[in-house]
Amino acid sequence: MFNEDICSKIILPFCSDYHRKRQIFNRSIQKYPSAIIYCENARDAEEAVRYAASKGMEIRVRSGGHNYEGFCIGNKRLVIDTSLLKDKSICEDTQTVRIGSGVNNRELYHYLSQYGYPFPSGTCPTVMAVGLTQGGGWGHSSRMFGLTCDLLVEAELVDPRGNLIVANDREHSDLFWALRGGGGGNFGVITSLTYQLLPKVTKVTYVDIQYSKINDGTSLHFLRTWQKWLLKKENRFTPNSRIFNSEKEGMGIFLRGFFYGTPEEATASVQPFLKICGAKASFRYVTFLEATEIDASVYPPFEKFRFAGRFVCGNYSNRQMVSIIRLVKKRARGSTYASVALYALGGKVRDLSPCETAFYYRKANYIMGIETIWKSPEVQPENLSWIHARFRCLCSLTVGSYINFPYLCTGNYMKAYYGGNAKRLMCIKSKYDPCNLFRFAQSIKPCYASRIYKIRGKD
């Protein structure tokens, strides 16, 4: 049994707020865990893990609940939730910041901005740094400063035996390697993360370029410009873009991001995009924090969606670009928004070798994903089929999948997410979680996974 202290932090199916607390960002995923434990400190996490292990209960670890496929939750699972771990402390002497696993992007940006520091995390305000960092962590500063995981210097986590351990360059350095790109929920319950600080930044230029009511010619011109522009050695700008088909606006494109420089420098840098027919651009000279708030303003509190994200390493021919544009020409029944999403890589991301951390696809030019969003549960099957049918085409044009944008139908997922790092990750998994306590539909397999699955049954 749990001690009395932790009992007050457990949400059970008969609790009045159970149905609210079991929800995650992607509302198309509905799971019914047997209990949710809200950890208020590392001791709670230790106790929760020991309890689950002693009872043979299956665990899910959750912080922000933004995993696209809901790997943070499950039917009849014990969910260990770290969203209440909100501590933050900065040490300017060592140039580090330490945060609890319940700190989200917005909270981290606000905290660091008080001291004048930027931080290369993601665009959605409610995504938690702990989930994002473990998968790599893309954001509008990636080309300038690297992935979020590249700044991680230490993690504290509760291992499968229920012990709090530290992973950094000196202690459990193999695990530290795996936590930087291996994806969340595989090795234990992280309770805190420490990151390196960056040089202070005063202002950035928020670039927003839009093209509305576009035709295929504009999309083609845009894709050609995108792939050529990314090859420039311009680390100051990490744009993301979408070629979208929305219920409200029809076909359109946007390109956004922070430029680390003045509006004049930004305008010169993105000239090729401004030359595309119909471009409407704005260049706002704002503080780093204001730029993150502009990003944040586009996100709803939750939605129903599927998204599959893959890596692009080369350049496309016109014929291939036409197939990409065709992916979103028709929406599924009931879909309110479908898009091909592009996230620039390169710059500092590429400076590390693919095996320096577990994030393998460092040499990719960008991430390309497809997405559909819908509202009514009735149209969910059509939307799932829509993405499934297009995923094959996406795979034929790309090389591997981004673990932070997972898709359940990804075949041979170990290879897809981790490429040449898959074997090393499997060995580290076997060492730190030999009983495969932390497992879910696409978790890292231990080396002897097939034997374990036979004994315990598949997830």
Ligand SMILES: Cc1cc2nc3c(=O)[nH]c(=O)nc-3n(C[C@H](O)[C@H](O)[C@H](O)COP(=O)(O)OP(=O)(O)OC[C@H]3O[C@@H](n4cnc5c(N)ncnc54)[C@H](O)[C@@H]3O)c2cc1C
């Ligand atoms: C709207 C939206 C916008 C996004 N934008 C970006 C973006 O700009 N850049 C980017 O790189 N990604 C982005 N993502 C993807 C996001 O980074 C991942 O979904 C991330 O894993 C979410 O972390 P979370 O803690 O919020 O979610 P959760 O679902 O709670 O956790 C994600 C994974 O980490 C594990 N995990 C959670 N907490 C812990 C813990 N304490 N210890 C160990 N494991 C844990 C979970 O088990 C799960 O596998 C976005 C996702 C959404 C839904």
